[in-house]
Amino acid sequence: MNRRDLLALAGGAAFASGLAPIWTARAEGPSQRLVVVMLRGAVDGLNVVVPYGEEAYYEARPTIAIPKPGGDSGALALDGHFALHPALAALMPLWNDKKLAFVHAAGSPDPSRSHFDAQQFIENGTPGHPTTTDGWMNRVLAALPGARTSTDALSVGPTLPFILKGPIAVANLPLGPRAAQPMAIDQPQVASAFDKLYAGSGRQGEAYRQGREARTELIANMSSEEQMADNGAPPANALPAVADRLAGLMTRDRHIRLAFASLGGWDTHVNQGAESGQLANRLKPLGEGLAAFAKALGTDWDDTVVVVISEFGRTVHENGNHGTDHGHGNVIWLLGGKVNGGKVYGEWPGLAEGRLYEGRDLAVATDYRHVLTAVLERHLRLADPAMAKIFPAMPAMRGNLGQLLNA
Amino acid sequence: MATRLRRFLALLCAVALAAPLPAHAAASDGDAQIIHVLNRLAFGPTAADVAHVRAIGIDRYIDEQLHPQTLAEPAELSQRLAGLDTLKLNPVELFKEYGPILPIMNGGVKLTPEEQKARRQRARIIVQQAQDARIWRALYSPRQLQEVMVDFWFNHFNVSADKGLDHLWVGRYEADAIRPYALGHFRDLLRATAHSPAMLFYLDNQLNTEPGIPGGVRGNETGINENYAREIMELHTLGVDGGYTQDDVIALAHVLTGWGLARPGLGRGDGSAQAFDPSRHDFAAKTLLGRTIAPGGEPQVEQAIDLLAAQPATARHIAFQLAQYFVSDKPPQGLVDRLAQRFSATDGDIAAVLKTLFASGEFRDSAGQKYKTPYQYVISAARAAGVEVNNPRPLLGTMARLGQPLYRCQTPDGYKNTEDAWLSPDATTLRIGFATGLGRGVLPLKNPPPEQQAAAGMTPTTQLVADQRGDPPKPQPLDAAPLAALLAPVLSDNTRSTVAEAPDGLKAALILGGPDFMRR
Numbered sequence: 001m002n003r004r005d006l007l008a009l010a011g012g013a014a015f016a017s018g019l020a021p022i023w024t025a026r027a028e029g030p031s032q033r034l035v036v037v038m039l040r041g042a043v044d045g046l047n048v049v050v051p052y053g054e055e056a057y058y059e060a061r062p063t064i065a066i067p068k069p070g071g072d073s074g075a076l077a078l079d080g081h082f083a084l085h086p087a088l089a090a091l092m093p094l095w096n097d098k099k100l101a102f103v104h105a106a107g108s109p110d111p112s113r114s115h116f117d118a119q120q121f122i123e124n125g126t127p128g129h130p131t132t133t134d135g136w137m138n139r140v141l142a143a144l145p146g147a148r149t150s151t152d153a154l155s156v157g158p159t160l161p162f163i164l165k166g167p168i169a170v171a172n173l174p175l176g177p178r179a180a181q182p183m184a185i186d187q188p189q190v191a192s193a194f195d196k197l198y199a200g201s202g203r204q205g206e207a208y209r210q211g212r213e214a215r216t217e218l219i220a221n222m223s224s225e226e227q228m229a230d231n232g233a234p235p236a237n238a239l240p241a242v243a244d245r246l247a248g249l250m251t252r253d254r255h256i257r258l259a260f261a262s263l264g265g266w267d268t269h270v271n272q273g274a275e276s277g278q279l280a281n282r283l284k285p286l287g288e289g290l291a292a293f294a295k296a297l298g299t300d301w302d303d304t305v306v307v308v309i310s311e312f313g314r315t316v317h318e319n320g321n322h323g324t325d326h327g328h329g330n331v332i333w334l335l336g337g338k339v340n341g342g343k344v345y346g347e348w349p350g351l352a353e354g355r356l357y358e359g360r361d362l363a364v365a366t367d368y369r370h371v372l373t374a375v376l377e378r379h380l381r382l383a384d385p386a387m388a389k390i391f392p393a394m395p396a397m398r399g400n401l402g403q404l405l406n407a
Numbered sequence: 408m409a410t411r412l413r414r415f416l417a418l419l420c421a422v423a424l425a426a427p428l429p430a431h432a433a434a435s436d437g438d439a440q441i442i443h444v445l446n447r448l449a450f451g452p453t454a455a456d457v458a459h460v461r462a463i464g465i466d467r468y469i470d471e472q473l474h475p476q477t478l479a480e481p482a483e484l485s486q487r488l489a490g491l492d493t494l495k496l497n498p499v500e501l502f503k504e505y506g507p508i509l510p511i512m513n514g515g516v517k518l519t520p521e522e523q524k525a526r527r528q529r530a531r532i533i534v535q536q537a538q539d540a541r542i543w544r545a546l547y548s549p550r551q552l553q554e555v556m557v558d559f560w561f562n563h564f565n566v567s568a569d570k571g572l573d574h575l576w577v578g579r580y581e582a583d584a585i586r587p588y589a590l591g592h593f594r595d596l597l598r599a600t601a602h603s604p605a606m607l608f609y610l611d612n613q614l615n616t617e618p619g620i621p622g623g624v625r626g627n628e629t630g631i632n633e634n635y636a637r638e639i640m641e642l643h644t645l646g647v648d649g650g651y652t653q654d655d656v657i658a659l660a661h662v663l664t665g666w667g668l669a670r671p672g673l674g675r676g677d678g679s680a681q682a683f684d685p686s687r688h689d690f691a692a693k694t695l696l697g698r699t700i701a702p703g704g705e706p707q708v709e710q711a712i713d714l715l716a717a718q719p720a721t722a723r724h725i726a727f728q729l730a731q732y733f734v735s736d737k738p739p740q741g742l743v744d745r746l747a748q749r750f751s752a753t754d755g756d757i758a759a760v761l762k763t764l765f766a767s768g769e770f771r772d773s774a775g776q777k778y779k780t781p782y783q784y785v786i787s788a789a790r791a792a793g794v795e796v797n798n799p800r801p802l803l804g805t806m807a808r809l810g811q812p813l814y815r816c817q818t819p820d821g822y823k824n825t826e827d828a829w830l831s832p833d834a835t836t837l838r839i840g841f842a843t844g845l846g847r848g849v850l851p852l853k854n855p856p857p858e859q860q861a862a863a864g865m866t867p868t869t870q871l872v873a874d875q876r877g878d879p880p881k882p883q884p885l886d887a888a889p890l891a892a893l894l895a896p897v898l899s900d901n902t903r904s905t906v907a908e909a910p911d912g913l914k915a916a917l918i919l920g921g922p923d924f925m926r927r
Contacts (some may be wrong), residue, residue: 041818054718082841113653113656114637114647115820116641116647116818116820117647157810158809158810158833158834158837159810159831159834160807160827160830160831160832165827170832171832172831172833173833174808174833178587182841183836183837184839184843184844184916185836185839185840185843189910190839190843191912193905193909193913193917194917194920196429196901197901197902197920197921197922198835198921198922199901199916201901203826203830204778204830204835204922204925207834207835208832208835209830210832211832211833211836212832212833212836214832215833236667238910264817264818265817267818269611269632269634270632306416319630319632319633320615320618320629320630320632321611321614321615322613322629323611325632325633325634326637335631342628343911358653364747
């Protein structure tokens, strides 16, 4: 009997009152986890991992370049050529600990500069093919060995993103402020009536059952202080709190193998700022949130890889409004206990005029699927046949990405 | 002729429906079809609307809805709207009254951060009043199709109150650029949005400047910004597969140089806040979509708008979107083609295209195929429940928690209307929570609009929390019987039997929170 059958038999009242321990009593499975964070709107990767060794960078960006390392507001040197945006200082301990790596000049080979098409191509795993009907993370889920549970994959937020769409059911939870406030469905009488109403009902019934289980788990796994705190006004910046809550869920529910979250607000066409300003204000909580997540995971951090990715990069030259327009290549971030970090990976095409994509953008030297393949093969231990389904018709891998992770 | 054809099609549908019925077509066929039409042309049925359509017939109802000017606004609605002061101000007045105070406007003195914050809080009333107006119209306006199209076009030409000055203008934008043309000609709609300060600010065109023009450089305005030029082709007109290139994006960006906002205290004098600044414009000839745009100033912009509106790719793009919104997430290609032809043949007459759509067999046979967006779900629940909504905050808060805060879609593609976008586990439990609150009568919908709270600096969010915590005087549970009667034609057997067995206090919640009512 699987959990769902049990749930159906037990009915809502028993479920709501007495079955919570089942979540912690389940058998231990493989513990490698993958968390994907998508920065929607195209983050300016050249100001995240700054090629400070290249004068062309400073020439192209007279007002928005990040100053060279050294001095109070300078970028934080990663190596002799690249440096990190100072707003991401919270990540430097991970870098120094070799748990943080970057792959620069990476991205989708598709030339689209449309946010929506490019996001689709990152999420469906088939650049240039918009008609793919499921997301690559759902295909990963299908390839993972072991029994399925309702929380194998978790999306943070009120809607389900395409990257997790597909035949395998996925849970979603908003983990931000007020997530733990009491809801009608927590009441046994309400739950039992709606259980019957949604028995069957196709996709809607499936969504209902997923929602019920995820909700029960959230309540069971959230301390009473958290529930109290949630009744207050939302904090000014909720990101570190969300990271902390996700880490809490992942340490308590060992079945969560994949998690996904996305953040918007990176489309900096105007006044993006340099070492401070609009982009810096977005990066700072992200860096702090990721650092908090790593810390809160405790020993589970050793088995977790976090990938931070965006749909495309931004123009090398700043535009007429101290911002940047839609470009091509970007930087992919990797964090985790098994990451062979402290290194910027990928072939670097450079910013010389002749090296730019269509004369204006950082080229894509590394296909984003190759970065993900390295993670999926070496971390989640997926084999070639599975990979062929996850990223069909992918060009052959090149370069040193095999070393991204310690086996 | 057309009417006879429609009747014939309706007859065919009725015959087709006599075969084994899908769950949604149970009960009386006529009533099921009425509910279907009200689910699509309106924000769902009310008892009064069903009686009205029954009396005049579906064809006449469709005709009425396509000509909203023939439908009078009820006095009660007019009275509600009349109380919303900020909706009476034009964009320039809104900026002066509520916008940031620049040193240049203040004798060179800069406001302190505290003063700026206080001013921003004071300005929140504008978005709140715009939201109230939108909700009241959606609930109570007899021009339901017009309000449905306002939802459709606002998302098509999305702007967000969360970006810069747009919190001042979002209500004005809807009133000036969207609603008047919602059933008019597409080109007028495109033109009106292109002339609106909200759109020009949202997509950064107010800064788009020809580089290197002496005297043309001020502050941030030092060069080209492609943002609006790209989105106008990708989202507003041709569609992403509409055949334009990066060169076209750049050409259009040059056409649009200098097309922006009036400087404080200047402008056309008509209160529009939109202005053309020749000192920042590239007057040279351009090639756009293979056509030459002759050298010039403002006429270049008008020429580009006309060119884009008339492209066959635009007709196909709009036809697809309308069919997706009104028929199914993956609309039949044959229908899309017919709508595109109608669009081109009528010079983009939206009412004419919709008339063809509503008369189609594809439309008539598509009952229940669409999953409601949070906006459609919340509005339709309040309408079906027949509750009096003096305080729309609980409805707006629910939309926000479901991921669709009104006027706050940050990305220019607007909110989607597909099942894939909105059906999720968490959304399902949240909708059930809302339905239960509505059914039990505990949502503070009758409270007067909480302007005092807003004036005291409470955000809509904290206000909602306060609203939901407060104990409203004696909750009045909904009477489930009329609700069940109203929705009977679209309730499945399982819903009916579950409701029948449930305790009285939960019956209305089950109807409004059940799987049948999530669809339209």
